[in-house]
Amino acid sequence: MQMMNYKVATSFSEVLDAWGLVYRRYHDAGLIRPNDYNLFTFPEYLSNNSAVIIGRDNSNTVCTISAVIDGPERRLPLESYYADELNRMRDEGKKLI
Numbered sequence: 001m002q003m004m005n006y007k008v009a010t011s012f013s014e015v016l017d018a019w020g021l022v023y024r025r026y027h028d029a030g031l032i033r034p035n036d037y038n039l040f041t042f043p044e045y046l047s048n049n050s051a052v053i054i055g056r057d058n059s060n061t062v063c064t065i066s067a068v069i070d071g072p073e074r075r076l077p078l079e080s081y082y083a084d085e086l087n088r089m090r091d092e093g094k095k096l097i
Contacts, residue, residue: 018064070096
C-alpha cells in the first residue's frame with residue numbers, strides 16, 4: 001500500500017490540479033455542466049482567507065478539500081443555501097470555516 005501525502009497546495013499548479021479533479025468528478029456525476037476551463041471552484045476560494053488541501057499518491061492529486069474562513073467581506077460558499085443556519089451560528093458567537 002502506498003502512502004498518501006496530504007498538504008496545503010502551495011503552487012498555482014497544485015491548485016489547478018485540485019480544481020480540475022473536482023471538475024472531473026462533478027462533471028462525471030452530472031452535477032455541473034461542461035466549461036472551457038475544465039475547472040470547478042467557488043469565488044470564495046479566491047482569497048487569502050482560504051486554503052486548498054490536496055492528497056497525493058505519488059505525483060497524482062487524488063483528493064482535495066478547500067477551507068474558507070468566514071468573514072464580513074467574504075462569506076462561505078454555501079451562504080446562498082444555508083444563510084439562516086449560518087447566521088444563527090454566527091449570532092451564537094461561533095467561528096465558521
